[in-house]
Amino acid sequence: MTLLQYVLIVLSLLGLLNLFWQIRRGNLEWLASIKWFIAWIALLVVAIEPGVADWLANLFGTGRGADLLIYGAIVFIFLLIFKLILKLNQMDRQISQLVSYIAKHNVYSKDDSEKSDSTSQNNTVL
Amino acid sequence: MKNSGVFIVIPAYNEAGMIESVLQKLLAANYFNIVVVDDCSRDQTADIVKKYPVFYLRHIINRGQGAALRTGTDFAVERAAEIIVHFDADGQMSVEDIGRFVESLNGGRDVVLGSRFLANSGELTMPWHRKLLLSGAKIFNYLVLGVNYNDPQNGFRALSRQAAQKLTWKNDRMAHCSEILRLIKINKLSYQEIPVKINYSQYSLKKGQGFKDVWKIVWDLFINKF
DSSP: OOHHHHHHHHHHHHHHHHHHHHHHTTOSOHHHHHHHHHHHHHHHHHHHOTHHHHHHHHHHTOSSHHHHHHHHHHHHHHHHHHHHHHHHHHHHHHHHHHHHHHHHTSOEEOOGGGOSSOOOSOOSOO | OTTTTEEEEEEESSOTTTHHHHHHHHHHTTOOEEEEEEOSOSSSHHHHHTTSSSEEEEOSSOOOHHHHHHHHHHHHHHTTOSEEEEOOSSSOBOGGGHHHHHHHHHTTOSEEEEESSSTTSOGGGSOHHHHHHHHHHHHHIIIIIOOOOSOTTOOOEEEEHHHHHHOOOOOOSTTHHHHHHHHHHHTTOOEEEEEOOBOOOHHHHHHSOOGGGHHHHHHHHHHTTO
């Protein structure tokens, strides 16, 4: 077993420990927990038995296990960025709602008497 | 009294150059329920607007034209508006056209949309690059969003109270135009397109959409699907 394998085994075990800790504290949703569990287990399996990565690489047609890992990582990063963009977009919408709320509750209007035909109910600076 | 249920919603961002004449024309035409949503202008827009008997709402952060229109429309609905007209602050829309919008809504339509491409709409005054841009937008709206309107990027529109409550667009910036059209279709609202005269000036062309905005609009429409 190479040094890299030992490092990956320790890393995946630490990852799993941290995952269980986060689940115990209620910091992760169940879907996210399953995803992280699969990811750490996959890393552990590949670290113990590198042949699995080569077998998968042949299955996907990438040739080498390391290449498959890189491709997988790129796809994962793309998905992560997309998820972050969606989250930012959601926050952007929430900021708009807040700004709109503040605007609607701080309306400035000149005195009613100056408005010759208004249906306004509360023409004051709030 | 005339026009009492008609609310004119004007989004404004750094419009000190034209908004005064726009407000004067609207008030002279007996539109007294004017809602100006100042989208965090850094010029004299606020000082100018506050001189007139209008409702002045201010976004404390710039959120875009779509967001400003939504704020103004929601406010008008809360104030028991029967008809909500979206009108620009740059002086390119004609106050005289509003009457025909109101007439059409009173005739039972849910939404009335202005078009620069119908007969008598003053199409000839439009610069060629704007025509090209709008033709592209029309094709995009038809192919991607499945909506076939004569002038999809025209911001001159009027909504009945019921339509305003149903049209809850998400896009804060320029993509709201296309989204509103899609929502009209989804909500099965009745609509009519009527010719409007748009007076292009150096001022309004500078403020309007350009080719650089196209990708932003497409991206916003895509990302807001999720």
